Every structure is written in C-alpha cells, then in structure tokens.
Amino acid sequence: MRVEFDGGTLLLREASEDVPYAEWDDRVEEYRAPAYRYRNVLEWADAWDDDDSTSAVQESAHQETIQSAAVAVEDTARAYPELALDPALQIEPREYQQAALDAWRTHDRRGSVVLPTGSGKTFLGIQAIADAGVATLVVAPTIDLMNQWHATLTNAFGDQLPHQSRDGTGQTVGVLGGGTHEIRPVTVTTYDSAYRYIDEYGDQFGLLIADEIHHLPAPTYRQIPEMAIAPYRLGLTATYERADDAHELLEDTDLVGPVVYEEAVDELAGEYLSEYETIHMQVELTDDERSQYDEEYGLYREYVDTHDFDLWKAEGYQEFLAHTSYDSDGRRALIAKQRAEELARTAAKKLDTLDTLLKRHHDDRAIIFTANNDFAYEISQEFIVPCITHQTKTDERTEILERFRSGEYSMLATSQVLDEGIDVPAANVGIILSGSASKRQYAQRLGRILRPTDERQPARLYEIIATDTMESYVSQRRREGIEAEA
Amino acid sequence: MLTADLARSRTSDGEVMPLFIDPDDARYRETASELIELFETHVGEPKADLDAVIDQLTVADTDYKIIQGLAKLLRDECDFETVAAAEPREIRQRLFERANDSYPIVRQPTLGEDTQKLDVYTAVADDLGISLAECHQGMYADLDANSRLVRFGDLVAESVELDTNGTSSTTQLTGQSEESYTGKALTVEWLLHRYNLALAQAVLYDATELHIRVWDHFATVFSYVKLFGLMHRIYPIDERGERVSSTDLAAGYEAVLDGPASLFRQSRKYGIRMANFLPALPHCERWDLVADILVNESANETRKLALDQTTGLQTHYSGGSQYDSDLERTLATKWKRANTEWELVREDDVIDLGAEVLLPDFALEHPDGRRAILEIVGFWTPEYLDEKLAKIRRADVENLVLAVSETLDCTSEDIDLGADRVLWFKTGIHVYDVVDLVEEYTVPTSSADSSVGTT
Numbered sequence: 001m002r003v004e005f006d007g008g009t010l011l012l013r014e015a016s017e018d019v020p021y022a023e024w025d026d027r028v029e030e031y032r033a034p035a036y037r038y039r040n041v042l043e044w045a046d047a048w049d050d051d052d053s054t055s056a057v058q059e060s061a062h063q064e065t066i067q068s069a070a071v072a073v074e075d076t077a078r079a080y081p082e083l084a085l086d087p088a089l090q091i092e093p094r095e096y097q098q099a100a101l102d103a104w105r106t107h108d109r110r111g112s113v114v115l116p117t118g119s120g121k122t123f124l125g126i127q128a129i130a131d132a133g134v135a136t137l138v139v140a141p142t143i144d145l146m147n148q149w150h151a152t153l154t155n156a157f158g159d160q161l162p163h164q165s166r167d168g169t170g171q172t173v174g175v176l177g178g179g180t181h182e183i184r185p186v187t188v189t190t191y192d193s194a195y196r197y198i199d200e201y202g203d204q205f206g207l208l209i210a211d212e213i214h215h216l217p218a219p220t221y222r223q224i225p226e227m228a229i230a231p232y233r234l235g236l237t238a239t240y241e242r243a244d245d246a247h248e249l250l251e252d253t254d255l256v257g258p259v260v261y262e263e264a265v266d267e268l269a270g271e272y273l274s275e276y277e278t279i280h281m282q283v284e285l286t287d288d289e290r291s292q293y294d295e296e297y298g299l300y301r302e303y304v305d306t307h308d309f310d311l312w313k314a315e316g317y318q319e320f321l322a323h324t325s326y327d328s329d330g331r332r333a334l335i336a337k338q339r340a341e342e343l344a345r346t347a348a349k350k351l352d353t354l355d356t357l358l359k360r361h362h363d364d365r366a367i368i369f370t371a372n373n374d375f376a377y378e379i380s381q382e383f384i385v386p387c388i389t390h391q392t393k394t395d396e397r398t399e400i401l402e403r404f405r406s407g408e409y410s411m412l413a414t415s416q417v418l419d420e421g422i423d424v425p426a427a428n429v430g431i432i433l434s435g436s437a438s439k440r441q442y443a444q445r446l447g448r449i450l451r452p453t454d455e456r457q458p459a460r461l462y463e464i465i466a467t468d469t470m471e472s473y474v475s476q477r478r479r480e481g482i483e484a485e486a
Numbered sequence: 487m488l489t490a491d492l493a494r495s496r497t498s499d500g501e502v503m504p505l506f507i508d509p510d511d512a513r514y515r516e517t518a519s520e521l522i523e524l525f526e527t528h529v530g531e532p533k534a535d536l537d538a539v540i541d542q543l544t545v546a547d548t549d550y551k552i553i554q555g556l557a558k559l560l561r562d563e564c565d566f567e568t569v570a571a572a573e574p575r576e577i578r579q580r581l582f583e584r585a586n587d588s589y590p591i592v593r594q595p596t597l598g599e600d601t602q603k604l605d606v607y608t609a610v611a612d613d614l615g616i617s618l619a620e621c622h623q624g625m626y627a628d629l630d631a632n633s634r635l636v637r638f639g640d641l642v643a644e645s646v647e648l649d650t651n652g653t654s655s656t657t658q659l660t661g662q663s664e665e666s667y668t669g670k671a672l673t674v675e676w677l678l679h680r681y682n683l684a685l686a687q688a689v690l691y692d693a694t695e696l697h698i699r700v701w702d703h704f705a706t707v708f709s710y711v712k713l714f715g716l717m718h719r720i721y722p723i724d725e726r727g728e729r730v731s732s733t734d735l736a737a738g739y740e741a742v743l744d745g746p747a748s749l750f751r752q753s754r755k756y757g758i759r760m761a762n763f764l765p766a767l768p769h770c771e772r773w774d775l776v777a778d779i780l781v782n783e784s785a786n787e788t789r790k791l792a793l794d795q796t797t798g799l800q801t802h803y804s805g806g807s808q809y810d811s812d813l814e815r816t817l818a819t820k821w822k823r824a825n826t827e828w829e830l831v832r833e834d835d836v837i838d839l840g841a842e843v844l845l846p847d848f849a850l851e852h853p854d855g856r857r858a859i860l861e862i863v864g865f866w867t868p869e870y871l872d873e874k875l876a877k878i879r880r881a882d883v884e885n886l887v888l889a890v891s892e893t894l895d896c897t898s899e900d901i902d903l904g905a906d907r908v909l910w911f912k913t914g915i916h917v918y919d920v921v922d923l924v925e926e927y928t929v930p931t932s933s934a935d936s937s938v939g940t941t
Contacts, residue, residue, distance in 0.1 A: 006746050007715070007745060007746035007747065008746060008747050008755075009746040009747050009749070009750075011746075023749055023750065025749050026719070027717050027718065027719055028717075029880070032746070032749055034747070034750050195755075199745075199746070199747070199755065218783075218784075219783035219784055220754070220783060223747070223753060223755060226747070226750075227747060324548075325548060326548050327548065328546045328547060328548050329546070330548075331544075331545070331546055331547065331548050331550065332545060332546040335545050335546070355592045358589070358590045358591075358592055359590045359592055362589040362590035374631075377626055377629065380578075380625075380626075381622070381625060381626065382603075383591050383592070383603075384581050384582065384584075384585035384588075384591050384603065384606055384607075385582070385585070386578075386582045391629060391630060396575060403582075408583070408586065409582060409586055410586060410589065411586075411589065
C-alpha cells in the first residue's frame with residue numbers, strides 16, 4: 001500500500017479491502033481516507049513508530065519505505081521535517097502548565113487544554129512544539145492573535161530556525177494570512193487562511209495547534225483538522241464548551257482528541273487588571289469642521305427622525321440599515337452619518353491636544369489609540385511615532401512591538417489592533433483619540449496595557465473627544481459601562 | 487472576480503439566481519463608461535484618489551453594489567505599484583530610531599524644540615541620499631492607499647515621477663507598452679458581460695457539487711476541469727441529455743465535478759475552483775449546469791443554481807487553437823499528401839481514465855469501419871509514461887495508440903523503448919509508421935460489422 005497526500009485526503013494506492021477509515025473512490029479506483037486518519041492508517045498497518053519524532057537516530061521519514069509484518073507501506077504523505085528546538089527563554093513552567101503538558105504527552109500528544117485567559121496558553125504551545133519536535137502549524141482565530149503567536153514564537157525559536165535568506169534576514173517563523181504567504185517549518189496562520197490552504201499544506205506539519213479551539217467545530221473550520229495529516233494535535237482555549245455541543249465532534253471523531261487538562265477560571269483570575277487614572281479632555285471642532293459636521297449630521301438626523309427608527313435599540317438600527325439598501329435618501333443618510341463620525345474622530349484640535357500631551361509625557365512610555373488607520377498614519381508622520389495598524393505586515397509588527405518592549409521605542413500609535421487576548425508591552429500613558437463603544441473591549445484592552453512605571457505616579461489614561469458630537473454620547477456610554485461592570 | 491460582499495442574487499423555491507443586469511440597459515452602460523473613464527484618468531495616480539472618486543459615485547445611489555462590483559472587476563485589470571525613492575520600511579525605521587532620541591517632536595514648538603521634526607526628516611533623508619520631500623512621501627509609500635495605478639488594461643504609465651513637493655505626480659501615458667499587453671480593450675460591453683459572469687461565479691463560491699452537460703468543445707471544457715484541479719465522474723449522453731451506455735453513442739457528456747475530500751462530506755472548499763471553471767462553459771454552443779449551493783453549512787441546507795447557454799454568459803478564457811502543436815499540424819499536412827485509405831480526423835471523444843480524462847488528438851478511420859485513436863504525447867518522464875500506459879490498460883481502450891517523442895524526454899535516463907502501443911519518433915511523425923501501428927491495435931467501430939478483422 002502506498003499512502004499519498006492528495007488535496008487534504010490520503011490516497012491509499014493498492015490498499016487491501018480491509019483498510020480502515022477509507023472509502024472506495026470510484027473516480028480514481030482507489031481507496032481514500034481523510035487526511036487526519038494518517039496516524040490511524042499507519043497504526044493499522046503496523047507502520048506507525050511513535051518514537052520517530054523524538055528519536056535522534058532516525059532521519060526524515062519522508063519517502064521512506066517502512067516494512068512491517070502486517071502490510072508493506074510506502075509513506076509518501078508525510079512531508080514534514082523533524083525539528084530539534086529549545087525555547088530560548090528557559091522559564092520554569094508554572095505547576096499547572098507542566099501538569100497540562102504532561103497530560104497532553106500521555107494522551108499521545110493529542111487533545112485540548114482548557115486554561116483561563118492570561119494564564120500562558122502561548123507558553124504551553126511553545127513547550128508542546130519543543131516536545132513534539134516536528135514542523136508545526138499554529139492556527140489562531142484572528143490576524144491579531146496570529147501576529148502575537150508570531151512574535152512569541154520568533155522570540156522562542158527564532159535563532160534556531162533556518163533563516164529564509166542567506167544573509168540572515170527574512171522571517172524564520174512562517175506566516176500564512178494577512179497578505180503574507182510564507183510556509184516555514186513553524187508557521188502561524190488564521191482560521192480563514194488555514195481553511196483556504198489546508199488541502200495544499202496539510203502534509204507539511206506534524207503538530208497542529210489550534211488556539212481558541214472553541215471556534216474549530218464550525219463546519220467550515222472543522223475541515224482544517226480534517227485535511228491535515230498531523231499526528232500530534234493540541235487545542236487551547238479558555239471556554240471549551242459550545243452551546244451547540246459541537247465540541248463533542250472534536251473528540252468523537254478523533255479530530256483533535258479529548259480535553260486532557262482543565263484549570264478552573266477563578267483560581268487564576270484577578271491578577272491582571274491594574275489601576276489607572278482616567279482624564280477626559282474635550283476639544284471643539286474648528287468652524288469648518290463644525291459646519292460640515294452639522295450639515296452631515298443634520299442629513300442623517302432628518303432622515304432618521306422622519307422615519308421614526310428607534311436607534312437606541314438594535315432592531316431600530318437594523319431597520320435603518322435595511323432602508324439604506326433600497327432608498328437613495330437612506331443611503332445618503334448612512335454616508336452622512338459615517339462622514340460626521342469621521343469628522344469628530346479626526347478633529348484637527350485633537351492633534352493640538354495630543355501635541356500638548358506628548359510634551360508633557362515625552363519621557364514616559366505612551367500608546368496612542370485611534371479608531372482609523374489614516375489617522376494613525378497621520379500621527380505617525382506628524383510626530384514621527386512608530387505605528388501599527390491592520391495593514392502592518394506581521395514581521396514589521398513583531399519588530400515594532402519588540403522594540404517598544406525593549407525600550408528602543410518609547411511611543412506607539414495604533415488603530416484598534418490591540419484587542420482582547422493580545423500581549424502588548426506595558427505603557428504608563430494611554431491616549432485615546434477615538435475608539436469604539438464596546439465596554440468589554442475597552443476595559444480589557446486598557447487593564448492589560450496600563451501599568452505604573454514607578455510607584456509614585458499611577459498609570460494615566462487620556463480620552464480626547466470632540467464636544468457636542470456623537471462621540472460625546474459614545475464616551476458617556478462607555479464610562480457608564482465600565483462603572484456598571486466594576 | 488467579485489468579493490462575497492458584492493455578490494447579488496435572489497432566492498425563490500429553493501433556487502438561487504444571480505441578479506444579472508441587462509448589458510443593453512442605458513443606465514448601466516453609462517455607469518460602466520463613467521467608471522472606465524475614471525480608471526483611465528487615474529493612471530499614474532495614488533490608489534486612494536481613485537477609490538475616493540469611486541466612493542463618491544455611490545454616495546446617494548442604492549446601486550452601489552453594482553458600481554463597486556464593476557469597479558472591482560476593473561481593479562482586477564490594474565497593476566498598482568509602490569513608488570518611492572528608498573525602501574519605505576527602511577525610511578521609517580530610521581526615522582523612528584532617530585526620533586526616539588529627539589522627543590518631544592511636536593507641532594506647536596516651544597523654544598528649543600522648533601526644528602526637531604525637520605531635523606529628523608532631514609538627517610534620515612541625507613543618510614539615504616534622497617530629498618526631504620522623497621523621505622516624507624516615501625515613509626508610507628508602501629501602504630495600499632498610497633500605491634500608484636501603473637497599468638489599467640493596455641494603458642500603461644510610462645514613468646511615475648514625484649514632483650518636488652513629493653505629493654503629486656506627473657505622468658506620461660502610453661497606449662502600448664513594450665511588452666505588449668494581451669488583454670482585450672476594456673470596453674463597456676466587455677465590462678457588463680464580465681460582470682454577469684462574475685455574479686454567477688460569486689454564487690458558485692458556495693457550491694459543493696457541479697453537474698455540467700456539454701455537447702461540443704469537450705477538449706476545451708475538460709482541459710479547464712483539469713487546470714482548476716476539479717475531480718470528475720463522466721457519463722456519455724445523447725442529444726436529449728439522457729445517459730447512454732457507450733462513448734460511441736455519445737452526443738455529449740455529463741460530468742459531475744467536485745474535489746478529493748467531497749468523498750467524505752459536502753464541502754464548499756472547491757467552490758472557488760468551480761467559479762474559476764465556469765467561464766470555460768460558454769465556449770460550448772450548447773451547455774447547461776446545475777450546482778448545489780450550500781447556504782447553511784450547519785443545517786446542510788442547499789439550493790440549486792441552474793444555468794445554460796441561453797443565459798447569455800460570455801467567456802473570456804482562451805479556447806485553444808485548432809491544433810495544439812506544430813507537431814499535430816505537420817502530421818495533418820503530411821497525411822493529406824500520403825497515400826493511405828486511413829483517414830486522419832480530429833477526435834472529440836473523451837476517454838475517462840479515472841484521475842484524468844484523455845483527450846486524444848486524432849482518430850484514424852478506415853472505410854471498412856475500423857477505427858483507432860491517436861494521442862501525441864509532448865514532454866514526458868518515464869514515470870508519467872508508465873502511469874499513463876497503466877491507466878490506458880485499466881481503462882480498456884484497446885484501440886488507443888500513443889506517439890511519443892524520443893527528444894522530449896524530460897530525464898536523461900535510458901529507458902526501455904519496448905512499450906506496447908507506442909510509436910517512438912525523433913523529429914517528426916511518419917504517416918506510414920502510424921498506419922502500421924494502427925493496423926495492429928485497431929478495432930471495428932460499433933456501427934460496423936464486428937466480423938471485420940485486421941489485415
């Protein structure tokens with residue numbers, strides 16, 4: 001029997017009729033099995049060597065013919081190399097992290113680990129990669145989280161992985177997603193990109209790590225573990241159970257394996273949110289901005305008022321949006337609303353206030369938040385401040401954050417990319433030039449970032465908003481949200 | 487192609503239908519013409535400027551999806567490039583490093599701070615040997631919005647120069663670049679037809695299985711099936727589209743297209759390939775398709791998309807020439823001059839070999855009813871040839887012969903030239919060699935008396 005990787009499946013050439021997990025494919029007149037059955041099929045043929053990833057003696061098994069008592073197997077499916085990696089930073093794992101790793105190992109390096117947010121899931125991932133010793137694909141739900149994995153893995157393994165180009169530049173950790181398409185022995189990707197390309201690269205990795213694995217049971221994403229041959233699999237999450245019980249699929253079908261370790265939430269909670277002082281600042285629109293704002297906002301208001309939408313309710317806003325798709329006045333009103341918001345967000349006098357704050361805090365570590373890319377770039381050019389947006393490529397982002405962490409850069413401008421779950425180096429000054437109204441996002445984001453640099457002065461958050469605009473309401477709602485939660 | 491958010495379709499009775507537009511509708515013709523002109527006038531300009539004028543068209547227009555859709559198809563015909571005097575990432579890295587020692591850099595300077603910003607930009611510009619304006623402009627020149635439109639169709643910006651203040655550009659345009667652009671002229675006709683095709687393609691993004699039936703141009707259609715990595719099951723059909731028992735009775739072919747993993751579950755995974763394949767079908771004079779569109783993956787809820795030649799879709803894919811190679815053309819010419827009863831005809835049969843279809847080049851027909859099929863093999867490797875011969879044996883096509891070039895061997899290994907049913911040739915194929923081989927492997931056609939044997 002010859003096992004071939006074929007577009008996210010295993011083609012079992014000249015397989016006998018009793019080959020398990022396979023179906024007869026009349027299109028090619030051969031048996032075919034889902035790729036995730038790779039290990040099972042080899043085990044059935046008595047051709048699975050569980051030590052083959054850790055044994056130093058054995059060279060790449062790629063293209064190797066393994067003889068066994070049961071079935072002669074030629075394995076051309078495996079295209080992933082072995083890697084001998086040691087995390088650069090030898091941090092002693094915390095007790096529960098070690099316990100989680102041990103549990104995963106004794107489950108044949110398969111299964112999920114449930115740990116609360118902020119308890120070092122990424123750290124566990126690094127340990128697992130070093131332990132499995134094979135090429136690894138890390139799948140994360142968002143580009144931001146993918147970027148964070150990239151930064152962490154680069155820190156841990158960057159010096160040990162082969163460089164892409166001979167002069168030592170180029171990325172050592174591969175990225176698939178966010179406009180980058182570089183497959184390396186250790187590669188990070190998003191669920192969306194992984195879904196798109198897994199049938200091409202499903203043979204390239206021996207370990208599959210799925211971060212926030214509770215997203216994985218979605219029918220589309222489920223095809224990621226299905227189409228990969230990776231014999232080792234690790235799921236990470238803080239909230240494993242899904243309301244639809246779909247998580248059971250991951251266990252029942254061997255896609256990932258069972259939960260091998262779980263740490264309760266309350267045992268670790270509470271250590272992360274820090275104290276900070278908030279200062280609200282208001283700026284006026286300029287005369288030009290004010291007249292434009294009033295005109296656009298008036299257009300919007302008029303449309304909304306004449307149609308009696310209850311905009312403070314979700315249904316009311318949906319109704320408004322529905323109108324905009326067939327009523328050209330409605331469409332215009334929507335554009336007017338967007339333009340008014342934009343005017344308030346990027347009010348010229350905010351830059352004057354920022355100017356003052358930068359003078360006051362030029363010796364501090366400051367992060368400036370904007371809600372849109374253009375404004376972040378404008379600030380970056382105006383004040384010569386490093387800047388990270390959705391458009392920043394992963395490797396440049398990793399570099400900028402690293403320099404901010406090391407103190408090489410003391411300022412950073414960014415547009416909303418530092419969302420929940422993202423590791424951002426601490427700053428003691430935050431300046432919000434505009435932001436979203438989501439209270440949860442707001443609290444998490446700032447609680448993680450703002451820390452006092454010395455004990456005498458608390459961390460400080462400035463919020464600069466345009467007076468008498470939609471922004472003032474949003475800010476009001478946001479603060480109420482935080483107080484209500486506290 | 488269109489992004490999913492620009493797709494437009496309507497669903498009724500379990501059927502989904504793209505909301506095609508009428509290419510003769512004056513409204514759309516005007517919009518299309520306006521858009522094409524905008525693109526033409528923005529060659530050499532920043533992408534953000536182009537995007538802004540397109541957005542402006544949609545401010546009070548509920549057809550904004552159509553406008554943005556048309557614009558998307560035009561953008562697909564464009565090249566955008568970063569234009570900067572030095573590597574932008576290098577420029578900004580140097581700026582941030584230098585700035586970090588110079589903070590505060592502010593807009594309303596107090597005494598002693600008033601030249602900080604200028605100093606930083608100037609110092610970095612000098613380091614890199616570029617002007618101050620180039621330094622400022624180049625800092626973020628690699629942002630998508632700041633990239634320049636350097637080609638639209640066959641309209642090429644010959645040079646994009648930054649003028650002294652580094653913000654705007656002077657551009658020379660040329661109608662034809664040196665490396666001639668092979669695309670068609672981007673006309674209103676072209677755009678509106680392309681749009682309709684793109685609407686149908688957008689529905690196919692969610693397709694799990696595609697049933698097609700074609701009654702002509704088989705070679706073209708199946709070469710695109712292969713090109714886009716789709717798998718197939720093929721059935722010969724008659725004029726009415728009913729399946730028939732043998733390819734000899736076939737007036738056309740039905741094919742079910744999907745991908746490797748479709749064996750295990752319904753998947754949208756191959757929808758993009760099916761969408762890519764669609765433009766191959768309008769090459770046929772008569773065709774139809776039915777696709778299963780998965781609308782709700784969790785509930786396995788599907789709808790049907792049905793299209794045929796009456797939809798008026800037009801293709802922009804190449805249909806291939808009548809003869810695939812010089813070799814084939816030469817053989818056809820030689821055959822006309824040769825003295826044999828065997829007749830060389832273009833073959834339109836599709837032979838299903840499992841993983842691929844064989845689209846033979848010629849059929850050889852004898853007045854007495856005997857018939858053989860000839861395929862000319864281009865570049866090959868021993869493995870490829872072995873596999874092909876094995877497939878042919880398995881597919882039971884006894885009357886198939888191959889002509890294989892000795893000089894097109896992609897390996898330097900010595901190979902055994904003794905394979906059956908293969909005619910080896912060096913530079914050209916000789917008519918009488920083919921005839922000899924065919925005499926050996928021919929079979930009578932089904933319509934002829936089966937007692938007719940070989941000579």
